[in-house]
Amino acid sequence: SSEFKIAVIPGDGIGHEVVPEGLKVLEAAIEATGTDASLDFTHYELGAKRWHETGEALTDQELEELRGYDAIFFGAVGDPDVPSGVLERGLLLKMRFGFDHYVNLRPTKLFAGVESPLANPGEIDFVVVREGTEGPYTGQGGVLRYGTEHEVATEVSVNTAYGVERVVRDAFARAQSRRKKLTYVHKHNVMVHAGHLWRRTVEKVALEFPEVAVDYLHTDACTIFMVTNPSRFDVIVTDNLFGDIITDLAAAVSGGIGLAASGNINPDRTAPSLFEPIHGSAPDIAGQQKADPTACVLSAALMAQHLGLDDVAELIESAVEKDLAARGGAIRSTSDIGDALAGLVAG
Amino acid sequence: SSEFKIAVIPGDGIGHEVVPEGLKVLEAAIEATGTDASLDFTHYELGAKRWHETGEALTDQELEELRGYDAIFFGAVGDPDVPSGVLERGLLLKMRFGFDHYVNLRPTKLFAGVESPLANPGEIDFVVVREGTEGPYTGQGGVLRYGTEHEVATEVSVNTAYGVERVVRDAFARAQSRRKKLTYVHKHNVMVHAGHLWRRTVEKVALEFPEVAVDYLHTDACTIFMVTNPSRFDVIVTDNLFGDIITDLAAAVSGGIGLAASGNINPDRTAPSLFEPIHGSAPDIAGQQKADPTACVLSAALMAQHLGLDDVAELIESAVEKDLAARGGAIRSTSDIGDALAGLVAG
Numbered sequence: 001s002s003e004f005k006i007a008v009i010p011g012d013g014i015g016h017e018v019v020p021e022g023l024k025v026l027e028a029a030i031e032a033t034g035t036d037a038s039l040d041f042t043h044y045e046l047g048a049k050r051w052h053e054t055g056e057a058l059t060d061q062e063l064e065e066l067r068g069y070d071a072i073f074f075g076a077v078g079d080p081d082v083p084s085g086v087l088e089r090g091l092l093l094k095m096r097f098g099f100d101h102y103v104n105l106r107p108t109k110l111f112a113g114v115e116s117p118l119a120n121p122g123e124i125d126f127v128v129v130r131e132g133t134e135g136p137y138t139g140q141g142g143v144l145r146y147g148t149e150h151e152v153a154t155e156v157s158v159n160t161a162y163g164v165e166r167v168v169r170d171a172f173a174r175a176q177s178r179r180k181k182l183t184y185v186h187k188h189n190v191m192v193h194a195g196h197l198w199r200r201t202v203e204k205v206a207l208e209f210p211e212v213a214v215d216y217l218h219t220d221a222c223t224i225f226m227v228t229n230p231s232r233f234d235v236i237v238t239d240n241l242f243g244d245i246i247t248d249l250a251a252a253v254s255g256g257i258g259l260a261a262s263g264n265i266n267p268d269r270t271a272p273s274l275f276e277p278i279h280g281s282a283p284d285i286a287g288q289q290k291a292d293p294t295a296c297v298l299s300a301a302l303m304a305q306h307l308g309l310d311d312v313a314e315l316i317e318s319a320v321e322k323d324l325a326a327r328g329g330a331i332r333s334t335s336d337i338g339d340a341l342a343g344l345v346a347g
Numbered sequence: 348s349s350e351f352k353i354a355v356i357p358g359d360g361i362g363h364e365v366v367p368e369g370l371k372v373l374e375a376a377i378e379a380t381g382t383d384a385s386l387d388f389t390h391y392e393l394g395a396k397r398w399h400e401t402g403e404a405l406t407d408q409e410l411e412e413l414r415g416y417d418a419i420f421f422g423a424v425g426d427p428d429v430p431s432g433v434l435e436r437g438l439l440l441k442m443r444f445g446f447d448h449y450v451n452l453r454p455t456k457l458f459a460g461v462e463s464p465l466a467n468p469g470e471i472d473f474v475v476v477r478e479g480t481e482g483p484y485t486g487q488g489g490v491l492r493y494g495t496e497h498e499v500a501t502e503v504s505v506n507t508a509y510g511v512e513r514v515v516r517d518a519f520a521r522a523q524s525r526r527k528k529l530t531y532v533h534k535h536n537v538m539v540h541a542g543h544l545w546r547r548t549v550e551k552v553a554l555e556f557p558e559v560a561v562d563y564l565h566t567d568a569c570t571i572f573m574v575t576n577p578s579r580f581d582v583i584v585t586d587n588l589f590g591d592i593i594t595d596l597a598a599a600v601s602g603g604i605g606l607a608a609s610g611n612i613n614p615d616r617t618a619p620s621l622f623e624p625i626h627g628s629a630p631d632i633a634g635q636q637k638a639d640p641t642a643c644v645l646s647a648a649l650m651a652q653h654l655g656l657d658d659v660a661e662l663i664e665s666a667v668e669k670d671l672a673a674r675g676g677a678i679r680s681t682s683d684i685g686d687a688l689a690g691l692v693a694g
């Protein structure tokens with residue numbers, strides 16, 4: 001029997017409502033599959049409340065403690081009463097960078113029964129491999145002459161051959177085991193320094209994957225295809241910021257961010273990977289049991305898969321598929337949906 | 348009688364096909380309105396062909412020469428046989444930066460009769476004010492250890508109080524004369540240096556426009572609303588890169604980039620403004636008379652408006668509206684559409 005130590009961080013806002021549902025369905029699936037594994041959950045109260053109390057988002061010591069877990073299950077981050085960026089950079093990004101989550105994996109699928117805002121969505125089934133440890137997310141740059149009319153604020157996008165190559169190779173491998181099509185997305189006609197590094201890297205790694213067809217889209221053009229022909233995508237690989245933007249759009253066209261899961265993955269397993277819905281803390285609906293926990297439940301499935309519990313992952317996914325197909329326009333609370341999914345998983 | 352000197356730069360690809368149609372309709376509208384103005388067009392052969400011949404995209408001397416015009420009418424830039432970025436940075440961005448086009452104006456409207464890829468587009472009528480002279484478009488940054496496994500490529504987004512404030516003020520003024528709603532779009536939860544400058548600037552300028560309601564969206568969230576509720580937007584103000592991305596998406600949901608016009612405006616009129624369709628050179632369909640010149644024609648209307656020829660601008664717009672309403676699924680060549688519009692303008 002294997003035991004997995006999981007750190008659970010609900011974070012802010014609706015994170016507190018969706019995370020319990022994710023865990024509920026995950027545990028139900030482990031039981032239903034008779035999987036000989038036990039999950040040991042340790043809850044961490046991190047986020048706005050804790051920051052107000054202590055002024056800390058995540059201490060270096062906590063980061064080191066979290067390193068000892070097999071995975072991290074995360075809710076959402078961000079609160080209107082905390083200066084924007086403090087929790088995002090201090091908690092979530094600190095883990096993504098600290099644990100080298102260089103593959104930010106964002107599968108996009110239009111499930112049967114789910115309505116898309118598109119008139120003719122067609123089949124949507126692709127995965128975005130978003131670089132997670134560099135690009136414009138490094139936090140580098142700064143402010144000069146703060147608050148004066150001469151203020152200058154800079155942001156530095158840092159891109160390395162090392163960092164780009166490993167994520168590009170990961171994306172090619174995923175394309176190889178899917179429909180063998182890789183689209184890389186950048187703005188290499190404007191950001192020539194970073195863009196050309198990306199391009200040369202894709203061209204180089206492509207030689208190792210002769211079966212994978214490669215094409216390129218500028219980020220702006222990518223958003224067009226996302227609404228006119230999302231079926232054209234199989235695997236997309238892109239930088240941290242472009243990936244952030246296009247995955248919200250991808251979620252929107254495939255039924256909304258209430259359904260979009262993600263994994264912040266360290267493929268080398270030198271530190272725990274982190275699984276979270278791609279949605280934010282949604283302060284406008286927090287505490288009202290209005291949030292759809294499906295994205296969080298699907299993130300639990302991604303976590304199960306990462307831990308090698310493939311049966312568990314598949315059972316959760318098929319429960320979600322069944323629930324979505326039967327949903328119609330019914331309005332259910334966060335825990336109603338979690339209960340329904342746990343019920344479907346139990347069979 | 349006033350005379351305007353216009354520099355015409357078709358550029359690359361379909362730029363050569365759409366620009367003549369734009370000029371055709373513009374001239375027809377001047378004649379039809381009996382406007383006491385004459386437009387004096389000077390053609391510049393700049394783009395891939397010229398670059399291959401001379402190795403120059405736009406010399407500093409040409410830039411200075413162009414400064415003497417009242418406006419620039421531009422087609423498109425980019426060619427598969429020229430290294431990506433050379434023409435974009437060397438020609439188009441060189442003018443945007445050199446002529447201080449700090450308001451990159453991109454109106455978005457779903458015209459009657461035009462199909463949107465959205466199932467329920469609702470009314471779409473907003474304008475994006477994209478900053479055009481700083482942000483991640485500066486070209487700053489560089490490459491270290493080129494081509495080695497230790498390569499580092501950086502891009503520096505530069506944002507100044509001066510640059511942000513002037514564009515934000517322009518956007519507020521536009522909102523004031525429209526539906527009085529301004530949405531500013533950034534990623535201030537991640538890019539805290541630039542994002543907070545934007546936020547403080549919006550808050551400050553808002554005091555001058557107490558009637559304008561202001562809200563904020565992260566860029567990723569903005570793409571969601573673009574497909575789920577584009578009617579919520581009136582004026583959007585955002586940085587150079589975010590504006591690039593969301594305006595292609597905005598064009599897509601309102602009928603495609605074949606219809607999307609733009610002005611690169613220097614509101615202080617210290618240098619000529621530049622008008623261009625937002626689409627690119629589309630090498631895949633270039634030379635086949637397949638491109639829709641409507642975006643270019645509408646850009647001519649924006650130019651007319653900028654020159655104070657409001658009647659001309661209105662006549663062109665109403666001709667476009669009529670043509671779009673009557674279009675149906677008919678397939679017409681680039682010049683067929685231009686002829687039809689010129690005909691409608693003539694009455």
Ligand SMILES: CC(C)[C@H](C(=O)O)[C@@H](O)C(=O)O
Pocket residue numbers: 077078088089092093244278280536537567
């Ligand atoms: C909360 C924020 C830091 C985050 C990001 O920008 O990466 C979010 O938008 C996401 O997509 O996971």
Ligand SMILES: CC(C)[C@H](C(=O)O)[C@@H](O)C(=O)O
Pocket residue numbers: 189190220424425435436439440591625627
């Ligand atoms: C051609 C390119 C440099 C340009 C940009 O990125 O600004 C284009 O995409 C646009 O939107 O005008």
